[in-house]
Amino acid sequence: MPKLSRRQFLKASGASLAVLSAGGLPSFAAEAKRRVVVIGGGWGGATAAKYVRLTDPTIEVTLLEPNKEFISCPFSNLVLAGVESLKNLTMNYNGLRKHGVRIRHEAAAAIEPDQKRVRVGKDFLPYDRLIVSPGIDFLWDQIEGLAQAKDTVLHAWKAGPQTVELAKQLQSLPDGGVVVMTVPPVAYRCPPGPYERASMIAWYLQTKKPKSKLIVLDANKDIVSKTALFKAVFKDYAANLDYRPSQKVEKIDVGAKEVTTDIGDKVKYDVINVIPPQRAGAIAVEGDLVGGDKRWCEVDHVTYESVKQKNIHVVGDATIGLPVPKSGNVANAMGKICATAVVSLLNGKEAPVIAPGNTCYSWVNDKEAIAVVNAYKIENGKVVQIEQKLTPGKSVGVAQNSLAWRTSIWSDVLG
Amino acid sequence: MGKSLLISSTLTVLALILTAVKVEAGPLDSPGAQKSLVCSACHGFAGNSPGNTVPIIAGMNANIFKKAIKDYAEGKRQSPEMEPYSKYVIQFGIDEIAEFFASQKPTRVAAKADAKAISRGATLATQCAACHGPKGDGDAEKMTPALRGQPTGYLQAQMALFGGDKRKLDDAGSDEAKKRIFKGLADGDFADLAAYYVTLK
Numbered sequence: 001m002p003k004l005s006r007r008q009f010l011k012a013s014g015a016s017l018a019v020l021s022a023g024g025l026p027s028f029a030a031e032a033k034r035r036v037v038v039i040g041g042g043w044g045g046a047t048a049a050k051y052v053r054l055t056d057p058t059i060e061v062t063l064l065e066p067n068k069e070f071i072s073c074p075f076s077n078l079v080l081a082g083v084e085s086l087k088n089l090t091m092n093y094n095g096l097r098k099h100g101v102r103i104r105h106e107a108a109a110a111i112e113p114d115q116k117r118v119r120v121g122k123d124f125l126p127y128d129r130l131i132v133s134p135g136i137d138f139l140w141d142q143i144e145g146l147a148q149a150k151d152t153v154l155h156a157w158k159a160g161p162q163t164v165e166l167a168k169q170l171q172s173l174p175d176g177g178v179v180v181m182t183v184p185p186v187a188y189r190c191p192p193g194p195y196e197r198a199s200m201i202a203w204y205l206q207t208k209k210p211k212s213k214l215i216v217l218d219a220n221k222d223i224v225s226k227t228a229l230f231k232a233v234f235k236d237y238a239a240n241l242d243y244r245p246s247q248k249v250e251k252i253d254v255g256a257k258e259v260t261t262d263i264g265d266k267v268k269y270d271v272i273n274v275i276p277p278q279r280a281g282a283i284a285v286e287g288d289l290v291g292g293d294k295r296w297c298e299v300d301h302v303t304y305e306s307v308k309q310k311n312i313h314v315v316g317d318a319t320i321g322l323p324v325p326k327s328g329n330v331a332n333a334m335g336k337i338c339a340t341a342v343v344s345l346l347n348g349k350e351a352p353v354i355a356p357g358n359t360c361y362s363w364v365n366d367k368e369a370i371a372v373v374n375a376y377k378i379e380n381g382k383v384v385q386i387e388q389k390l391t392p393g394k395s396v397g398v399a400q401n402s403l404a405w406r407t408s409i410w411s412d413v414l415g
Numbered sequence: 416m417g418k419s420l421l422i423s424s425t426l427t428v429l430a431l432i433l434t435a436v437k438v439e440a441g442p443l444d445s446p447g448a449q450k451s452l453v454c455s456a457c458h459g460f461a462g463n464s465p466g467n468t469v470p471i472i473a474g475m476n477a478n479i480f481k482k483a484i485k486d487y488a489e490g491k492r493q494s495p496e497m498e499p500y501s502k503y504v505i506q507f508g509i510d511e512i513a514e515f516f517a518s519q520k521p522t523r524v525a526a527k528a529d530a531k532a533i534s535r536g537a538t539l540a541t542q543c544a545a546c547h548g549p550k551g552d553g554d555a556e557k558m559t560p561a562l563r564g565q566p567t568g569y570l571q572a573q574m575a576l577f578g579g580d581k582r583k584l585d586d587a588g589s590d591e592a593k594k595r596i597f598k599g600l601a602d603g604d605f606a607d608l609a610a611y612y613v614t615l616k
Contacts, residue, residue, distance in 0.1 A: 055443045329456055336452040340443065352446070357453040357503055359496060375499035377506045386506060387499040397468075400568060401496065404466025409456045411465055 033060045034346050037118050037127040039108045039283055041065030043328040044316030045133030046096060047335025047413045048342075052131075053099040055343040062102045062125055064118070065093070070414060073190065074328050074361075075406060076159035080167050081200040083366045089159060095415045111287035113309045129342045131304075132289060132297075133316045133331070134281025136189045139295075142277045144251040153252060157189065157275050169271045170204060176211040180259060180269035182249040183218040184277040187296065189317045189326045191225035192372070194218070194275055196362035199230070202237035203365040214241050215267060217259065219248035225325065226362060229370040229390060249274065280318035289314055296320030301383045303351045304338040313338050322356075322383045324376065330358050332413055353378045361402035369399035447515025450507040457496070461519040467568035473519035476555040480513040483560075492582060524566050526613040536611025539604055542596045546589065551612050567609035574605040 038049040041063050049063040070091045078084035093103050110119040111132070117124045138155065140147040154169070156162040173179065179201060183194040198216045205212045222245055223230045234243055251260040258268050279285065279295035289297045289306050297314040298321045299306055304313040315338045316331035324330045333356035341351035355376040363369045370393065375386045391398050443449060448461075454472075458464045462473035472480065486492040487501035504512050540551070543562070547553055551563035562570065576582035578597045584590040600608075 051443070332456055333453050336455070340449055340452065352449045354449060354452055354507070355503070357456070357500060359457060371495055373496050373499045375503035375506075377503070386502050389495045389498045391495045397572065398495075401468050404464070404468040404568065405457050407466045408459050408464060408469060411459065412455045415460075 034058070034128050035060045035062070035126060036129050036131065036342060036346075037061075037125050038063045038131045038133065039111075039118065040133035040135060040281065040316070041067070041070065041093060041096075041103070042133055042135050042316060042331065043413055044331035044335045044338075045131065046070065046093070047332045048131045048133065048315060048339045049101045050096055050099050050413070051336045051339035052343055053101055055340060056347065057100060059343065059346060060102070061100070062104060063093075063096065064104050064106060064108045064120060064125075066105060066107045068092070068105055071159040072328070072406070072410065073157075073159045073193075075363075076156070076163045077193065077197040077200045078363055079159075079163050080156070080170060080197065081204040081366070082167065082171070083200075083363075086159070086164055091410060091414055093414065095411075108283050111283065111289075111309075111312065113287070113312060116311060128311070128346060130312045131338060131342065132284055132287070132306075132312060132314045132318070133335070134284045134314075134318050136278040136317050136326075137281050137285075138276040139279055140276060143249055143274065145254070146252055146274060146276060149252060149254045152254060153272055153274050155275055156273060157193075157278075166271075166273060170201065173209060173212060173271050175209040177209070177213075177270035178268060179205070179212065179214045179271045179273070180267055181214060181216050181273040182259065182275055183216065183220060183224075184275050185219040185248065186224055187320060187326065188275070188278045191325045191327075192230070192360060192362045195223055195225070195230040196364070197273075198241060198243070199233050199237070199362070199364040202234075202241040205240040206237060207366075210240065212240065215269075216241070216243045217247040217249050217261060217267065218243065218245045221246050225360075226370055226372050226390060229393065230362075230364075233364045233370070233394060280314075284314065284318050287312070289318075291320070293320075301381060302337075302353055302378060303341040303345065304334060305341075313342060323385050324356055324374070324383065325358060325360065327358055327360050329360060329409065330356050332409055333357055335413075355383055359405060361398065361405060363399060363402070364394050367396050367399055368394040369402050370394050371398050371402070445511070445515055446508065447511035447513075451504070451512045451515055453503065454500070454512075462516045463519070463522045464566065467566045468572055470565055470569045471521050471524070472516045474521035475516055475560075476553070477510075477513040477517040479553070479555060479558055479560050480516055481509055482558055484509055484513075521564060523564055524613055526567065526610070528614050529610055532607045532610040533614055535604075536607035536609070539600070539608050540611050542599075543608070546592075551615050562612040563615045565612060567606070567613050570609040570612055571605045574600075574608065578602075578605070 036052050036059055038045045049061050052059055052061050072089040075084055075089050079086050106120050108118050117126045154162045154166045156166040201214050234241055248262040249259045250262050258266050260266050280290055280297050284297050291298045297318050299314050299319050304315050306312045306314050315334035317326040337354045344351045355378050358374040361369050361371045371391045374388045376383050377386050457469050458472055464471050484501045484504050487497040546559050547562050553559045553561035584593055
């Protein structure tokens, strides 16, 4: 008789409930627990950990996340303009514990694919399937002078203390001062994020420090996302916002308070915000999950299994090759789809074919927002866009919808 | 072994097995649940939206769900959020997704009860009852959706669309009746009606 998986055994036992004796029970316990380890408790990893447990509570799930709290990057640009507090964006992981996720607030030191285990300090966590959701890391060396100055030149591109500190710097800016913000070349986390930030800072300057100016130095040829909508918004801020496309910052001199672009322009600042170029989180690079570009992880579009390492799945901003943005909403969708695939595969079934979706709001002042929404399908095993829709313009209604979205999705990730 | 002990241990075993079998039919095992995984980002787990402007679709009549999806896909109901996702639902299986949400139990919205607003809303709602029923349960036969227990933000946004004639009803007679009602309503009435329907037991 072929060996039954636990799930098949349960099914069989359910069908023949009447004849099953108490003697059958110990064999449940005797069978080894299936183990899933998740690296990273952001939008993708926390969602995946929760949904593996929701889909099959017989699977043991351990989540590795060094931070004790989850801080939402979405809405953190509002903190910079003083219209939201970081406290409202900060949540704990207790909801996941209620689902039976074991949480260790430690970083994964190394992945050992041959042994199917993750090293954590001196400890090893064995896995049957590993889900890696490492987020992004910064390529400091792409901008001369940045590596040495990375503690004082803020990115605020991972919501947290830097968000609060950058907000303080903006508050201390004298009226008439210059804020410089740099946008990295694609691909980077949250395509519309820099333009939402520019809008919120410009709104802050317009209302609180009208003689001040924000200069945006964008390494890209044009606004990367929601282009027409942001262009209309930027027009409203013309007096306080100077948007300069195709201006890749290559050097920073913190002594002179000056950045230099690739065409040799030198721009002076009072407050600087450098969003550095990015790649997948370090563990993905060290674990040989990134592709030829040495930056991002290529995955199967249905299971999110790495194309390079068996039994290792990657979700969230660290992935590439799917026609989806690096957004929290997409990471959440990938987390759910990947969890479903992992549970199916661990139970000897084929993974269901499910595509992600993306709902992405950007605030442009203290009351109004714009949005882009994308739906996808799977065609010949690949994610393909069905449709993209933008809001007609900025509105209070869209901003209200974004608040409903955050309530719902935070609960979907952590609740 | 005493008889009662035997029975109780048998029951324990049965309970254990039943618990185990229940695991087999988990909340996400049905195809409809898997195909609607992306929906929970906005509509909450199993369609119980915790957000104020997003409708609760748990327990929604399957035919009404399907009509809403088709209306969004065809642009009859305009929503930048729902237009792409309605096409997603059609792509992945509208019948299974509709059945999944219809079979979920809706949870009540924790709404603040403003007695005066509710009372004003109750008076205004007598006009709505002809189609939406005395308890706001709608009429699935006539494809009239339930209003009871929906979040206030969603109810008010839909009333604003009806009031501005940006959402129309298929049946010309019903659409005229709706227009007449909305002509008689002031903007402030929307909040009162929403307060009434969200708290209606």
